[in-house]
Amino acid sequence: MSAYQQLESIFKKTHHLNHLHAIVSWDEAVMMPPGGGDARAEALGTLSSISHETITQPQTADWLEQANQDNSLNNWQKANLKWMAKKYKNATCIPAELVRQITQASITCEQAWRQMKADNNWKDFAPLLEKTLNLVKESAAIRADSFKQSPYDILIDDFSSEINQAIIDPIFTELKATLPAITQQAQERQKQISIIKPTGKFPIDKQRELSKALMQAIGFDFNRGRLDVSHHPFCGGVSEDVRITTRYNENEFISSAMAICHETGHARYEQDLPTEWLHQPVGQIHSMALHESQSLLIEMQACRSREFMDFLAPLAQQFFGEQEAINPDNLYHLYTHVKPDFIRVDADELTYPLHVILRYELEKQLIEGNLLVKELPAAWNELMQKYLGINPKDNYALGVMQDVHWPSGAFGYFPAYTLGAIIAAQLFAKAKIEYPDIPQQLAQGNFSHLYEWLKNNVHSKASSLSTQELLTQATGNPLSAENYLQHIQKRYID
Ligand SMILES: [Zn+2]
Numbered sequence: 001m002s003a004y005q006q007l008e009s010i011f012k013k014t015h016h017l018n019h020l021h022a023i024v025s026w027d028e029a030v031m032m033p034p035g036g037g038d039a040r041a042e043a044l045g046t047l048s049s050i051s052h053e054t055i056t057q058p059q060t061a062d063w064l065e066q067a068n069q070d071n072s073l074n075n076w077q078k079a080n081l082k083w084m085a086k087k088y089k090n091a092t093c094i095p096a097e098l099v100r101q102i103t104q105a106s107i108t109c110e111q112a113w114r115q116m117k118a119d120n121n122w123k124d125f126a127p128l129l130e131k132t133l134n135l136v137k138e139s140a141a142i143r144a145d146s147f148k149q150s151p152y153d154i155l156i157d158d159f160s161s162e163i164n165q166a167i168i169d170p171i172f173t174e175l176k177a178t179l180p181a182i183t184q185q186a187q188e189r190q191k192q193i194s195i196i197k198p199t200g201k202f203p204i205d206k207q208r209e210l211s212k213a214l215m216q217a218i219g220f221d222f223n224r225g226r227l228d229v230s231h232h233p234f235c236g237g238v239s240e241d242v243r244i245t246t247r248y249n250e251n252e253f254i255s256s257a258m259a260i261c262h263e264t265g266h267a268r269y270e271q272d273l274p275t276e277w278l279h280q281p282v283g284q285i286h287s288m289a290l291h292e293s294q295s296l297l298i299e300m301q302a303c304r305s306r307e308f309m310d311f312l313a314p315l316a317q318q319f320f321g322e323q324e325a326i327n328p329d330n331l332y333h334l335y336t337h338v339k340p341d342f343i344r345v346d347a348d349e350l351t352y353p354l355h356v357i358l359r360y361e362l363e364k365q366l367i368e369g370n371l372l373v374k375e376l377p378a379a380w381n382e383l384m385q386k387y388l389g390i391n392p393k394d395n396y397a398l399g400v401m402q403d404v405h406w407p408s409g410a411f412g413y414f415p416a417y418t419l420g421a422i423i424a425a426q427l428f429a430k431a432k433i434e435y436p437d438i439p440q441q442l443a444q445g446n447f448s449h450l451y452e453w454l455k456n457n458v459h460s461k462a463s464s465l466s467t468q469e470l471l472t473q474a475t476g477n478p479l480s481a482e483n484y485l486q487h488i489q490k491r492y493i494d
Pocket residue numbers: 262266292295
């Protein structure tokens with residue numbers, strides 16, 4: 001076996017371990033009784049350390065060096081080798097003891113956060129967050145040294161691979177300069193529209209049938225995936241067995257229907273990955289930014305379009321009966337209603353990026369040491385006032401304590417959401433140029449041309465290209481907010 005082949009067999013083994021990790025994590029969120037929690041965390045910890053040992057075994061460094069000299073590798077193999085080297089470096093450059101401390105601190109902090117958020121208890125939460133932050137900073141500093149990047153860029157790269165502050169800053173500056181004014185204009189305009197809320201009970205079993213009908217239309221492969229219920233909707237599992245979840249509320253079906261469109265967007269990206277590379281790093285989804293672009297493309301661009309409401313309204317009537325509120329125009333107004341609010345996950349399309357930019361600016365300062373945890377609530381409220389015109393004051397659950405990301409140690413994650421929205425707009429604009437009938441198809445619940453384009457230009461590439469290369473090949477341009485701003489102008493202002 002060549003050195004490269006040796007590496008492939010190592011990474012195939014870790015892929016199998018990751019497969020089990022993914023399914024067991026799904027089980028934890030969907031099936032596991034509460035008493036199983038501690039034992040499950042321990043078992044998953046063991047699985048992770050076996051995976052870590054597999055990658056960091058003594059021969060890996062030699063094989064990486066030898067494979068680097070191998071002139072017979074094709075482009076996919078070369079890209080695969082690049083990912084392997086990056087994973088190896090990430091796995092070896094941080095002392096095992098520090099990794100253990102980060103895992104421990106973030107689990108403790110996240111578990112405490114759940115109750116302390118409910119109790120609005122910032123005072124006891126702050127020291128736990130500080131401990132997690134300091135350990136993340138320590139690890140980021142070591143990796144920054146090894147990868148020759150700034151610590152915050154290193155953390156961004158964990159979730160938005162090969163994207164850094166130099167790429168993000170001008171885009172976020174542009175959004176900051178335009179979105180507050182557009183939000184106000186959109187709100188003015190929407191004052192003239194009266195929205196009717198659907199009323200009555202929407203039985204869970206009917207909502208489940210609607211969910212499955214939507215997944216069917218979008219092209220979810222039920223032979224290689226399933227739908228279940230969890231506390232927060234997510235997409236998990238592996239390409240051959242994708243597990244998506246949603247949650248239902250008997251009093252309304254609007255939010256669950258759109259959560260399904262979102263998660264199915266994630267699922268199709270996974271299900272459409274090239275089968276011959278599935279067990280290798282190059283065959284995986286590229287990054288959270290790209291993953292989010294695929295869910296937001298389906299949710300925000302396709303399924304919240306006025307055209308799609310022509311399909312959704314009669315479909316919803318099939319399950320819930322006819323009522324005035326369930327007509328295409330009214331559903332469209334419901335799904336595009338703009339209102340600045342405190343909670344990011346409930347935010348509309350226009351204000352969502354402002355929630356992200358606020359977090360981006362704060363975590364950057366936290367990581368760089370220019371902002372202390374004790375100063376965080378005041379800094380949060382100040383930016384909230386500046387960007388969204390509202391202030392949560394001492395209600396921390398509506399402010400600085402609302403997200404799971406920081407307590408779980410996931411600093412650097414937030415930009416991926418807005419990068420995803422921007423990439424989604426850029427890809428959708430180009431797909432519509434190549435297939436002008438996409439909007440008419442969506443009006444019939446037909447996603448075939450949209451997915452033909454996405455499969456060819458995004459899904460089949462897996463991780464063989466960087467985000468900038470992928471976007472340039474697919475759309476002719478690197479990452480740019482232009483299409484996103486045109487999209488919101490058209491949807492909310494014109
Ligand atoms: Zn998502």
